[in-house]
Amino acid sequence: MRIVCVATEGGSPLFSSALGHGEDPYLTVWQHGLTLTRTLSAENTSNEIVLTVQGAPTLHRPVQRRRRRHHPQGSELPTRRQRVAAYGIVLSERGILGTEFSKLTNASGSFGLPGGGIEPGEQPPHTVVREVHEETSQHVTIGPLVDVQSDHWIGHAPNGRFEDFHAVRLVYTVFCDDPTDPVVIDVGGTTASARWVPLDNWRDTPWVSGSRALLAKHLPEARRLWALHRAERD
Structure with a gap:
């Protein structure tokens, strides 16, 4: 799945980013210094589902994403x-x-x-x-x-x-x-x-x-x- 964020409906993308496994779309937008204010559309393209959202600037310092480490139960891998x-x-x-x-x-x-x-x-x-x-x-x-x-x-x-x-x-x-x-x-x-x-x-x-x-x-x-x-x- 891919997130495309715009400032106004129909406007040029502020960013386009694949939604990583386990990531929340709101956090993905926040990591780009924006707040997700509105969901606009979702389209199933030939390769992936693209979600277009509207974002507004927010006053914060984005932090580096940390990959989540999975600890299997015993020898079983999820x-x-x-x-x-x-x-x-x-x-x-x-x-x-x-x-x-x-x-x-x-x-x-x-x-x-x-x-x-x-x-x-x-x-x-x-x-x-x-x-x-x-x-x-x-x-x-x-x-x-x-x-x-x-x-x-x-x-x-x-x-x-x-x-x-x-x-x-x-x-x-x-x-x-x-x-x-x-x-x-x-x-x-x-x-x-x-x-x-x-x-x-x-x-x-x-x-x-x-x-x-x-x-x-x-x-x-x-x-x-x-x-x-x-x-x-x-």
Whole structure:
């Protein structure tokens, strides 16, 4: 994955840098003396996924990056894996769309935002549309890219493989004009069930920490955009 940072939308790049394994995009921008102020677009090119962000100068002294050393458990070496995925904060008149993690995951019984891994040659917005339909049977319209989230850990995956895993999540605001009772189409995968969560008490749902943080940060603006979308539709 590559980060391209511009001062203004459509402007010339301030820098272009590959996102190193385990690195957070916000830190990558900060290392160049800038603050990531806005995510603009994500495109799957022939060679890599390119995330374009807007940056503003910040008063700090960039520090030299230190490579993280991995200490294997015993003689076992972790398999390094970076996974770029796309997710949606999906809003409708019935609330927020949430998906329950299945027993194939380490978060069984908790809820997250619908989405998943970007397939080769697939554009990130198309990933969200496809994954939302596979996980919940809903048909949606893509809104703006609102954030990028990164997690890095070393441990055993649900399949037992010892991994040095870097998760990068592109997050979009998404609208569902004709919500129905969610049905999981991709049965037997990582999604056990799906449901619409009422907006007024969304915090009562057992969201995983990453999804809860994204909703707390972006839900007010997502609700505003949803209201504008409905007004334009009507």
